Amino acid sequence: ELKVEQNPLFLSMQEGKNYTIYCNYSTTSDRLYWYRQDPGKSLESLFVLLSNGAVKQEGRLMASLDTKARLSTLHITAAVHDLSATYFCAVEETSGSRLTFGEGTQLTVNP
Amino acid sequence: AAGVIQSPRHLIKEKRETATLKCYPIPRHDTVYWYQQGPGQDPQFLISFYEKMQSDKGSIPDRFSAQQFSDYHSELNMSSLELGDSALYFCASSFRDSYNYGYTFGSGTRLTVV
Numbered sequence A: 001e002l003k004v005e006q007n008p009l010f011l012s013m014q015e016g017k018n019y020t021i022y023c024n025y026s027t028t029s030d031r032l033y034w035y036r037q038d039p040g041k042s043l044e045s046l047f048v049l050l051s052n053g054a055v056k057q058e059g060r061l062m063a064s065l066d067t068k069a070r071l072s073t074l075h076i077t078a079a080v081h082d083l084s085a086t087y088f089c090a091v092e093e094t095s096g097s098r099l100t101f102g103e104g105t106q107l108t109v110n111p
Numbered sequence B: 001a002a003g004v005i006q007s008p009r010h011l012i013k014e015k016r017e018t019a020t021l022k023c024y025p026i027p028r029h030d031t032v033y034w035y036q037q038g039p040g041q042d043p044q045f046l047i048s049f050y051e052k053m054q055s056d057k058g059s060i061p062d063r064f065s066a067q068q069f070s071d072y073h074s075e076l077n078m079s080s081l082e083l084g085d086s087a088l089y090f091c092a093s094s095f096r097d098s099y100n101y102g103y104t105f106g107s108g109t110r111l112t113v114v
Helices: none
Strands: A004-007 A010-014 A019-025 A032-037 A043-049 A055-058 A061-066 A071-076 A085-092 A099-101 A105-110 B005-007 B010-013 B019-024 B031-037 B044-050 B053-057 B064-068 B074-078 B087-094 B109-113
Touching: A004 A085, A010 A019, A019 A032, A019 A085, A032 A071, A043 A055, A043 A061, A043 A071, A071 A085, A099 B044, B005 B087, B010 B019, B019 B087, B019 B109, B031 B074, B044 B064, B044 B074, B074 B087
Parallel strands: A010 A105, B010 B109
Antiparallel strands: A004 A019, A019 A071, A032 A043, A032 A085, A055 A061, A061 A071, A085 A099, A085 A105, B005 B019, B019 B074, B031 B044, B031 B087, B044 B053, B064 B074, B087 B109
16 A cells, blocks of 8 residues: 655744755655645645656745655745645556545744 | 636535535546545545546545546535545546646535534
């Protein structure tokens, strides 16, 4: 059974600081997704990582994928309050199959 | 661009009642997925349909059933509702093509069982 683990689960940081969220998964897969969720809202797609070594950046967020280590990272640069949300990674075992989510990282950026 | 449409947005039901949630996928998407997200939890996969046939099944209670219709919309039917069924229910759709990727999630239906 595929397991996806994120850490940390809770992250409180100050504006302007950098931090990294880690996502480990237990089976071979080269398809990994990052989502953002605001309280009570839907899942907003941030990044789709489809191959080993993939790196994508959007604004203050950068995601990478190492399929050999079964590890993805979401790096936050110079955090701002608007980034406060819960971030989920999700792994797709095969194309079109279900997504298995990590537990989520609740990020709070303090002014 | 068209998104995944879910209805209703909010639903309040009493214990032992039934509920039906609807999902309209993005046009030309051939796969629909249902997820359940409890308070403070990650989304859990319930069931999926590919070209109107059930393609995968997760931790969906026997009290729940789902189907996909000829127009590709899908319905999740929930019977004998329990307090623990209170959650956000998301539908997602995708196009199963090796050169396309990504899932689009709907806004969700918040079900409250009282």
